Amino acid sequence: MIELDGLTKHFGRKVAVDHLSFRVRPGMVTGFLGPNGAGKSTTMRMMLDLDNPTSGSVRIDGRHYHELQEPLKHIGALLDAKAMHGGRSAYNNLLCLARSNRIPASRVSQVLDTVGLSAVAKKKSKGFSLGMGQRLGIAAALLGDPEILMFDEPVNGLDPEGIHWIRNLMKSLAADGRTIFVSSHLMSEMALTADHLIVIGQGRLLADTSMADFIHENSRSYVRVRSPEQERLRDALHGAGVVVVEAGNGSLEIDGGTTERIGELAAGQGIVLHELSAQRASLEDAFMQMTAGSVEYHAHSDRDGAAPPSVGPHWGEAWDGRTGSGSPDDTKGV
Numbered sequence: 064m065i066e067l068d069g070l071t072k073h074f075g076r077k078v079a080v081d082h083l084s085f086r087v088r089p090g091m092v093t094g095f096l097g098p099n100g101a102g103k104s105t106t107m108r109m110m111l112d113l114d115n116p117t118s119g120s121v122r123i124d125g126r127h128y129h130e131l132q133e134p135l136k137h138i139g140a141l142l143d144a145k146a147m148h149g150g151r152s153a154y155n156n157l158l159c160l161a162r163s164n165r166i167p168a169s170r171v172s173q174v175l176d177t178v179g180l181s182a183v184a185k186k187k188s189k190g191f192s193l194g195m196g197q198r199l200g201i202a203a204a205l206l207g208d209p210e211i212l213m214f215d216e217p218v219n220g221l222d223p224e225g226i227h228w229i230r231n232l233m234k235s236l237a238a239d240g241r242t243i244f245v246s247s248h249l250m251s252e253m254a255l256t257a258d259h260l261i262v263i264g265q266g267r268l269l270a271d272t273s274m275a276d277f278i279h280e281n282s283r284s285y286v287r288v289r290s291p292e293q294e295r296l297r298d299a300l301h302g303a304g305v306v307v308v309e310a311g312n313g314s315l316e317i318d319g320g321t322t323e324r325i326g327e328l329a330a331g332q333g334i335v336l337h338e339l340s341a342q343r344a345s346l347e348d349a350f351m352q353m354t355a356g357s358v359e360y361h362a363h364s365d366r367d368g369a370a371p372p373s374v375g376p377h378w379g380e381a382w383d384g385r386t387g388s389g390s391p392d393d394t395k396g397v
């Protein structure tokens with residue numbers, strides 16, 4: 064279990080992480096989401112004692128990171144795959160880590176095998192592709208066979224087979240009862256992998272909820288129906304007290320209805336249907352909806368001279384009246 068209590072990080076006047084409190088529980092994959100610059104990497108770095116919190120604390124199985132003896136046996140992490148020593152072979156990189164944590168050398172070959180790098184174990188890691196580097200970083204995370212694993216953008220640079228592999232790896236580690244905490248901007252992938260979500264925006268907690276509840280609460284689900292007898296269908300639905308919206312593309316949309324009810328109403332009137340489908344919002348839709356007010360870095364098109372999309376009140380402002388914390392000299396991710 065990872066426990067954050069009031070975790071806060073200031074970089075000068077910039078508030079990167081703002082009083083974050085949450086638990087990352089064992090036995091499931093917890094996804095960590097937030098727009099660019101939301102504070103995800105800074106939070107993960109503080110979890111590993113790589114950055115000092117301005118205030119608040121992180122506990123790993125009840126202890127501060129610096130209190131852990133041989134920390135790789137408690138928590139393994141992939142933060143920056145390029146952090147390996149490029150002049151060393153994959154094997155030697157891992158061997159150095161293993162020695163510093165009193166992990167037997169035999170474990171190095173095991174994890175290289177797990178991540179599919181046995182054939183290049185003796186090659187210098189500076190020649191590795193992005194995907195191979197990610198695999199080596201994942202091998203390092205697994206080295207101490209820890210109960211807690213943290214991955215920052217683990218699918219970055221992986222091909223579809225690699226993405227499939229890391230997804231199954233994370234799920235099976237969680238099924239073993241381990242604590243898995245993973246950040247990713249790939250929403251479709253996160254939707255397939257995570258059971259629970261922590262969402263932050265501008266350093267603050269926006270959601271701590273199950274995947275299903277997050278999608279349900281932050282997006283619209285509706286039934287779409289098309290018929291060659293649209294007028295009759297609309298009248299039949301109105302007559303039954305069903306609220307219908309004209310979608311403008313020849314279809315009708317019904318919020319809160321079920322396909323069973325709509326289908327039975329149409330059948331009762333002998334109305335032919337060409338489409339009857341439940342439309343469920345994706346994680347991406349729900350994420351965009353929730354974080355719209357806390358996106359710091361917007362792209363906008365110059366082609367049509369349009370103004371950049373208007374940014375609503377920052378989520379934090381709507382919430383507690385404080386002003387946003389964006390710094391004018393930030394240049395990241397424009």
Ligand SMILES: Nc1ncnc2c1ncn2[C@@H]1O[C@H](COP(=O)(O)OP(=O)(O)OP(=O)(O)O)[C@@H](O)[C@H]1O
Nearest residue numbers: 074077079097098099100101102103104105106395
């Ligand atoms: N060393 C630093 N010095 C100053 N500001 C920093 C530093 N590290 C991060 N920041 C700022 O803190 C904020 C949070 O950054 P962080 O990298 O944690 O966000 P993130 O959610 O991981 O973003 P991304 O999804 O783009 O990787 C950003 O505004 C960033 O510019």
